[in-house]
Amino acid sequence: MDFSTLNIWCWLIPIIIGLLCAYFGYLIGKGKSTTIDNSADLKLLEDKNAKLQTDLDACKGKLSAGTAKAGVSSKAAPSSSLTAAETGVPFNAAAAKAALGKMVKQDDLKIVEGIGPKISEMFGATGIKTWKALSDTSVAECQKVLDGGGNRYKVHDPASWPMQAKMAYEGKWAELAKWQDEHKHGKL
Numbered sequence: 597m598d599f600s601t602l603n604i605w606c607w608l609i610p611i612i613i614g615l616l617c618a619y620f621g622y623l624i625g626k627g628k629s630t631t632i633d634n635s636a637d638l639k640l641l642e643d644k645n646a647k648l649q650t651d652l653d654a655c656k657g658k659l660s661a662g663t664a665k666a667g668v669s670s671k672a673a674p675s676s677s678l679t680a681a682e683t684g685v686p687f688n689a690a691a692a693k694a695a696l697g698k699m700v701k702q703d704d705l706k707i708v709e710g711i712g713p714k715i716s717e718m719f720g721a722t723g724i725k726t727w728k729a730l731s732d733t734s735v736a737e738c739q740k741v742l743d744g745g746g747n748r749y750k751v752h753d754p755a756s757w758p759m760q761a762k763m764a765y766e767g768k769w770a771e772l773a774k775w776q777d778e779h780k781h782g783k784l
Contacts, residue, residue, distance in 0.1 A: 644753070647779075651756065688767060695769030703727050708760040709776050710752055718745050731762035 692700035692707075700707055703726040705716040718741050724730050730738075738754035756779070763772040 648755065655759075686767075688769075691767065692764075692769045695773040697773075700764075705730060705761070707764055707772075708757050709779070710754065710757060714745070715742070715749065715752065718742070718749075727761040727765035731758050731765050733758055 687702040689700060689702070696707070705711050705719055705725075705727070706713065707727075708730070711719070719725070719730065719738075722741055722744075724733055724741070735755055735758065738757050742749040742752055742754060756775075760772060760775065763769075763775070
C-alpha cells in the first residue's frame, strides 16, 4: 500500500462528509424557516399616512385662505377659530338637515363620522357630551376613551373627530357634509 494514496483519502473523505452534512443541514434549516409578510400592515399604514397628509394639506389650505381673507399675518389666530357663541351662530336644525340630509339633534356626537351609539356613551361617561367638549378634546384623549372600550374599538380612528365636532359646534354644516363626502364618510 502506498502512503501517499492513503494520505489523500484521509483528507478527502472528511471533506466530502463535511460538505454533505453542510448541504443537508442547509436544506433542513431552509425548510423550517418562515417568511413574515408585513405587506398588508405596511399598506394599511401607507394608506393612513396618505389620509393624514391629505387632511393636513386641507387644513393648511383653509388656514392660508382664512388668513388671506381676514388680511392678518400668519401668526394671528385664523378667523375659523371663533366659537358659535362668538360668531352668534345658534344651533339650526333645519340647516343641519339641509346640509346632511338627516335630522340632527343638538350636541349629538353621532353626527361625527366614526362615532356610533356605544362610542357616544363612552365619551358621555368621561364627561364629553357636547360638540364643544369634543372639539376641545385632543386626539390622544379621544384615543384613550376608545382604548378604555377594549380591542373592539381598535379599528376606529379618532384623528378627525375634534375637527368634525368643531364644524358642528360652529354650525358649519355645509363644510362638515363636504368633508364627510370627500372622505367617504370616514373611510378613506
